[in-house]
Amino acid sequence: MAQTVLHIDSSARLSGSTSRDLTAQVVERLGAKQVIRRDLATPLPMLDEAWIGANFTPAxxxxxxxxxxxxLSDTLVAELQAADTIVLGAPIYNFTVPTNLKxxxxxxxRAGVTFRYTEAGPEGLLTGKRVVLVIASGGTExxxxxxxxxxxxxxMLGFIGLTxxxxxxxxxxxxxxEGSAKKAQDAIAALAA
Incomplete structure (x- = not known):
């Protein structure tokens, strides 16, 4: 049983969303003691010059x-740090992720926060966590x-240590x-709680 789950949905659809329905089933299956909820349907701010300047200024x-x-970035990182398991729902829009998820x-x-550069290359700092990635698509396999x-x-998950x-x-x-729904249900049933 996961202690703390970070449940993230990124579908623009608030109702009738396959990825939202499946992430809810996964969270229920995992039986977490605590669930941190992050819904990305409300757009997040895009990076701008002020954000980049602040990020690269020593704390x-x-x-x-x-x-x-x-x-806001600090809050989002703290949610990841607090979670044992991340359940991330992502519909495929135009062969890639929704802009809100990007x-x-x-x-x-963030360099020095969720990853760092070493002589051997980048190293993710959010290690020891499990991710259940829930993907939904109309035609993309x-x-x-x-x-x-x-x-x-x-x-990107691996880059920050979520491997x-x-x-x-x-x-x-x-x-x-029908086949798509069955495959997803079988994958959920096979998840260790």
């Missing part, structure tokens, strides 16, 4: 304005040459809705 030298600029990644991938979402998410990634895919729903 002990930041102005109050710079601290305020990084406050904005979340931009806000949590998860893991195929045209699936840029799964590849990108696995890379234990399990996939629940309800892909190609427009091709075989």
């Amino acid at each position: 002990d030298q930041r102005t109050d304005d710079q601290k305020a600029t990084l406050a 904005a979340w990644i931009d806000l949590v991938a 998860a893991g195929s040459d045209i699936d840029f979402a799964c590849r990108y998410l696995r890379h 234990e990634v399990e996939l629940v895919a309800a892909d190609q729903q427009m091709v075989d809705a």
